[in-house]
Amino acid sequence: MDIFLIRHTTPAVTYGTCYGFADLDLAPTFTEEATRVQGILPGKNFTVYASPLQRCSKLAHFLFGSTFQTDERLKEVNFGDWEMKTWNDIRETTAQNWMADYLHQPLPNGESYTQLYNRSVAAFRDMITSGKDTAIVTHGGVIRSILAYATGTPIEASYGIRVEYGRVVHLHLNGQGLEVKGVNM
Template identity: 45%
Template sequence: MEIYIIRHTTPDIEKGICYGQTDLGLVDTFSEEFKTIKQQIPNNRDYLIKSSPLKRCALLANHLGSHVLFDDRLKELDFGDWEMKPWNTIPEETLNPWMKDFVNTTVPNGESYIDLASRINNFFEEIYHLHDDKNLIIVTHAGPMRAYLASVLNIPLEKSFNIKIQYGDVFHLRKEKDELKLISEIEST
């Protein structure tokens, strides 16, 4: 089983805005970013493609194959009341507790990072049981990717943001004899 986990390409939003599950489009460099991604995935295999249903992932997934299965568990963190607000305008009395413990603290009317990690790990457990004979492409967001890679690498969730993930990054994993191995190099801070 070969698995390619891909972060969506560059979203069309100005820097400094809090977005998670907001359904954003992509910037006009998508074609160039897509070519770079496509070069990292062998095209001599059939893939089952699963994707976050958000536009920034769905567009990429649909370019990778004609039959895509969408799964809400692959969505980015739900930032609730903070969605589409500039980070510097979020009141300190709600932002500071989250910044001190973003793993366990729930965003107002959103979710916590531990909630995200739970749903993404549940997704992968299901994938391994239902599709262990297939090669997979999974198109998602940085939050779910970090949470899942943290579990693969035995990194505590609070340290998972040390894993660098850029727009359009591709991580290759291989499952052999019930053991999952990360093939890609991980850059961390």
């Protein structure tokens, strides 16, 4: 079984802005980036899942037409009160307190990285039970969590995994487990 984790293309947002649950549109480079992603994917019939946020659902529609299901568990981390604020707008001490234990400390009226990890992995495990080739169009935090799960990377080390906008991760599931075939393709 092949699984392709696809990160949305570049969002239309100012650099340094906290966004997770915010339903942002995509940058003007969308068609160019989406066409590049399309060229990476093999010509297979996929079971397709996407985050319901438009930056993912637009890419899923571009790549697969209307043959995809959305799943709330595929949303990015919930920044709560920090949604759409820049890091400069958030008090330095508040940000430092959260960063000291981001794994377990929820963002104000949001969620912790562990909560994101747990819901992402639960969604992934549900989605691969069919044994059919699967494509998941989602966000960087979700892909990072799934990659950590697939590779046995401890959650505290997973935050350092980089997944670029409009890039693809290829996993293969066989009788021996999950194998990473490519990252940031």
